[in-house]
Amino acid sequence: MAGIYIHIPFCRQKCYYCDFYKTVNTTLKPKFLVGLKAEAKLRKNYLQNEVVETIYFGGGTPSVLEASELADILTHLNQHFDIREAAEITFEANPDDLTTEYLLAIKKAGINRLSLGIQALQNRHLQKMNRRHDAGQAIEAIQNAARVGFDNISVDLIYGLPGLTEEEWKDSLDQVFQLPVQHLSAYHLTYHEGTAFYTWLKKGTLKELSETESVKQFEILIDRAASAGFEQYEISNFARNELYSQHNTSYWQGKKYLGLGPSAHSFDQLSRRWNTSHVESYIKAIENNLAYSEEEILTEKDRYNEYILTRIRTKWGVSLKAVNELFGADVKNYLLKQLGKYIQADLVTVKNETITLPRKGLFVSDEIMTDLMII
Ligand code: SF4
Known part of the structure; x- marks a missing residue:
């Protein structure tokens, strides 16, 4: 889908x-x-x-x-x-x-x-x-x-x-x-x-x-x-x-999407593509069968970071089970370690193996997200 x-x-x-x-x-x-x-x-x-x-x-x-x-x-x-x-x-x-x-x-x-x-x-x-x-x-x-x-x-x-x-x-x-x-x-x-x-x-x-x-x-x-x-x-x-x-x-669930038109981004779960942000260049490139987009292949680290950044923003949160299946036990343990101080401060909730942000955590969501990423 x-x-x-x-x-x-x-x-x-x-x-x-x-x-x-x-x-x-x-x-x-x-x-x-x-x-x-x-x-x-x-x-x-x-x-x-x-x-x-x-x-x-x-x-x-x-x-x-x-x-x-x-x-x-x-x-x-x-x-x-x-x-x-x-x-x-x-x-x-x-x-x-x-x-x-x-x-x-x-x-x-x-x-x-x-x-x-x-x-x-x-x-x-x-x-x-x-x-x-x-x-x-x-x-x-x-x-x-x-x-x-x-x-x-x-x-x-x-x-x-x-x-x-x-x-x-x-x-x-x-x-x-x-x-x-x-x-x-x-x-x-x-x-x-x-x-x-x-x-x-x-x-x-x-x-x-x-x-x-x-x-x-x-x-x-x-x-x-x-x-x-x-x-x-x-x-x-x-x-x-x-x-x-x-x-x-x-987008937040990591499904595939195709972006059409100047500056549109596309995602096929393995790579990202983005079209030129210039309508004249876009038109000319398509008319002349030339390149009009760039592509980035996502590394496992990129995919993990995206997984965290997109899901933790939502009420459905981050599934620890899915992190384990997709990225392995070491990454799951890293995530749990990073979460420690936020759980203590009631800025993050972990329930039924799912990480979500309670109201208090929403106000510092940028800091939490940055800390959970692998840099
Ligand atoms: S400049 Fe155009 S795209 Fe930007 S906010 Fe205004 S109407 Fe929307």
């Missing part, structure tokens, strides 16, 4: 915090779509005929696609891959693209899960981030999506924004939880080198939120989500009624 990720590398404007690969030059879209379909055909054997259970359109902004272009991609994928009839097909969208007509058309094309980049529900923060939508459009998009029959809607929010107050953060969460939303991904702002936010931080024109305030906002997130019936099944992901993101969960 496997997944397919499709990177749509176009945005109508650039958000000031974002370091995903994208371009605002949408005139390249027709050629990109030809290249994307050619890549899907070229790499039809990558998943070795495994059934595709999830498809994820990410970006960039997939909602720059016309609904007919999206339908065409899905038809093409169906021709070359064994896609399960009930596959989860997620589509990332910007709220201001979601007219009722567009929502109906993408639903008809096969999309059954929406991931909406809401990020904040205060116009002052949305403007500071250079988002295209305002808070009213975000709420309207969620309501419209539910009205046309989407019953698996995920929302992205960012906390730790410069100047984001506790009250504003509580208000964003409470508003989201009152809407017909089944899933929430909430990430702390990261200042990525090369972004406008990073430049302003270095220049001192933008002030980072303090560590204490950031931790407080994470606490608020966990508490508010639990009160609203959202289960924290991964450090940054919350779901109602077990409507977990099947696509992201398959």
Whole structure:
């Protein structure tokens, strides 16, 4: 069982915090779509005929696609891959693209899960981030999506924004939880080198939120989500009624996935591949049958580290039995030794041969993960 990720590398404007690969030059879209379909055909054997259970359109902004272009991609994928009839097909969208007509058309094309980049529900923060939508459009998009029959809607929010107050953060969460939303991904702002936010931080024109305030906002997130019936099944992901993101969960469970499009990553359990992060080079390489990706063969140490890093983030945790089977008794003993001080401090729980992070451990998860890895 496997997944397919499709990177749509176009945005109508650039958000000031974002370091995903994208371009605002949408005139390249027709050629990109030809290249994307050619890549899907070229790499039809990558998943070795495994059934595709999830498809994820990410970006960039997939909602720059016309609904007919999206339908065409899905038809093409169906021709070359064994896609399960009930596959989860997620589509990332910007709220201001979601007219009722567009929502109906993408639903008809096969999309059954929406991931909406809401990020904040205060116009002052949305403007500071250079988002295209305002808070009213975000709420309207969620309501419209539910009205046309989407019953698996995920929302992205960012906390730790410069100047984001506790009250504003509580208000964003409470508003989201009152809407017909089944899933929430909430990430702390990261200042990525090369972004406008990073430049302003270095220049001192933008002030980072303090560590204490950031931790407080994470606490608020966990508490508010639990009160609203959202289960924290991964450090940054919350779901109602077990409507977990099947696509992201398959990453954390180490399943194979094929990444199509510029900057997309692929994983076949033995190696990783990543496509060039440049749409023109991608198009040209595919047109001329040239290389457009790099590959890294994973060593046993890499595979162990990935196993720990991906699984410990989730409520399903790390299985000591599986570590023993996959990497041997010495590695299992190393892991148990590294865990010692964290178990003593109640930062890690080991129950039924499964290692998970209790609430206290979530706040120092980076430190724990680094310590459990083999360097
Ligand atoms: S956050 Fe999304 S919409 Fe904004 S620039 Fe990045 S990819 Fe584009």
